[in-house]
Amino acid sequence: VTISENVLLNTYTTFRIGGPARFFVVVKNILDLTDALVFAQQKGLPIFVLGGGSNIVMSDNGFDGLVIKNEITGITFQEKADNPDVPENTTLVIAGAGEEWDAFVGTTVEKNLFGLETLSLIPGTVGAAPVQNIGAYGTEVKTTVRFVEAMHKETGELCTFTNAQCDFSYRNSFFKTPEGKKYVITRVGFILKHHDKPNISYRDIQKYIEEHKLAEVDITLQKVRDIVIDIRTNKLPSVKDYGTAGSFFKNPIIPKAEYEALLQQYPMMPHYPAGEELVKIPAAWILDNVCGFKGYREGDVGVYKNQALVLVNYGNATEKDVKNLAEKMIACVKEKTNINLEREVEYISEK
Numbered sequence: 132v133t134i135s136e137n138v139l140l141n142t143y144t145t146f147r148i149g150g151p152a153r154f155f156v157v158v159k160n161i162l163d164l165t166d167a168l169v170f171a172q173q174k175g176l177p178i179f180v181l182g183g184g185s186n187i188v189m190s191d192n193g194f195d196g197l198v199i200k201n202e203i204t205g206i207t208f209q210e211k212a213d214n215p216d217v218p219e220n221t222t223l224v225i226a227g228a229g230e231e232w233d234a235f236v237g238t239t240v241e242k243n244l245f246g247l248e249t250l251s252l253i254p255g256t257v258g259a260a261p262v263q264n265i266g267a268y269g270t271e272v273k274t275t276v277r278f279v280e281a282m283h284k285e286t287g288e289l290c291t292f293t294n295a296q297c298d299f300s301y302r303n304s305f306f307k308t309p310e311g312k313k314y315v316i317t318r319v320g321f322i323l324k325h326h327d328k329p330n331i332s333y334r335d336i337q338k339y340i341e342e343h344k345l346a347e348v349d350i351t352l353q354k355v356r357d358i359v360i361d362i363r364t365n366k367l368p369s370v371k372d373y374g375t376a377g378s379f380f381k382n383p384i385i386p387k388a389e390y391e392a393l394l395q396q397y398p399m400m401p402h403y404p405a406g407e408e409l410v411k412i413p414a415a416w417i418l419d420n421v422c423g424f425k426g427y428r429e430g431d432v433g434v435y436k437n438q439a440l441v442l443v444n445y446g447n448a449t450e451k452d453v454k455n456l457a458e459k460m461i462a463c464v465k466e467k468t469n470i471n472l473e474r475e476v477e478y479i480s481e482k
């Protein structure tokens with residue numbers, strides 16, 4: 132592998148923020164990855180694994196260690212006839228961690244495999260999808276993940292984690308824990324169904340179907356992918372036009388009793404059931420209707436005009452600019468609702 136020095140990271144993150152990596156390497160297969168890990172070990176360097184850089188705010192000081200950009204590709208399909216462990220009427224699709232997520236979803240939809248269609252147009256790589264258990268329009272990736280293959284950064288051992296071992300929850304998994312961060316994901320196996328109804332339960336999709344007067348026969352798997360792409364294109368900024376990392380905060384989950392108390396003050400506040408005695412509140416609603424952040428701008432950093440959960444870099448915003456605005460938003464939500472907003476986007480500094 133070719134290890135480069137002092138590589139600016141702003142072009143490798145969708146926020147377009149980040150100073151230099153002391154060392155930087157692109158890995159295209161397991162052997163490259165092993166070489167990169169040995170290099171880091173010999174030099175005693177901390178490691179950061181980079182996919183598409185679409186869920187991070189990289190430090191303006193960069194990363195004083197080795198950044199490994201994962202470009203391990205390859206997609207294979209296994210049927211029951213090839214592998215008896217594959218359940219009836221499903222295909223096991225195994226994808227390299229460096230495959231681009233949305234192109235991968237497109238490939239599964241073209242093959243008429245059900246399960247990932249509502250996760251269309253999410254930026255990033257296949258390898259990062261299990262890390263925060265990506266989700267959108269009523270689906271989380273955890274429902275399709277059969278296994279995650281990963282290499283231990285120190286021992287070089289290649290391990291396979293079952294779905295249960297990944298310990299998925301809302302925008303969270305084992306791979307976000309200190310133990311999980313010791314691994315580099317190399318491949319992910321997904322179980323996708325041959326026959327199913329596409330998932331159109333989410334209200335935005337339902338609304339779209341009504342507005343476009345679509346009949347049930349029109350709602351094919353490909354159509355659901357197209358609908359999601361259309362909705363997302365109108366609602367979210369394109370990473371081609373703006374620096375952004377998508378939703379900056381998670382939707383808070385609070386006790387029902389607290390929600391009922393908040394309703395006295397904010398009678399229109401929406402909610403969704405989130406387990407026994409818990410409800411999930413759309414953070415965007417609070418940031419827009421309670422704090423008035425939609426479209427707010429401070430110099431080169433701001434809140435997207437169509438979605439109050441999305442922070443945007445309009446040009447030369449720094450890590451500090453983004454963090455300051457995020458702190459302001461967290462403080463307002465706390466003051467007005469007593470809810471603690473948690474970040475979805477990860478801050479990356481040297482360690």
Ligand SMILES: Cc1cc2nc3c(=O)[nH]c(=O)nc-3n(C[C@H](O)[C@H](O)[C@H](O)COP(=O)(O)OP(=O)(O)OC[C@H]3O[C@@H](n4cnc5c(N)ncnc54)[C@H](O)[C@@H]3O)c2cc1C
Nearest residue numbers: 182183184185186254255256258259265266267316376377
């Ligand atoms: C416009 C926009 C819309 C978005 N919409 C959604 C959405 O609807 N739903 C959603 O869930 N997310 C969404 N996101 C967030 C983001 O796209 C996802 O979290 C995505 O999975 C990140 O992939 P990535 O390859 O860019 O990861 P990166 O940002 O490069 O990395 C994210 C984290 O994963 C780790 N990581 C990456 N690859 C590996 C690997 N191979 N092994 C181990 N760790 C690894 C990194 O170290 C880091 O900790 C959106 C982002 C944008 C910019």
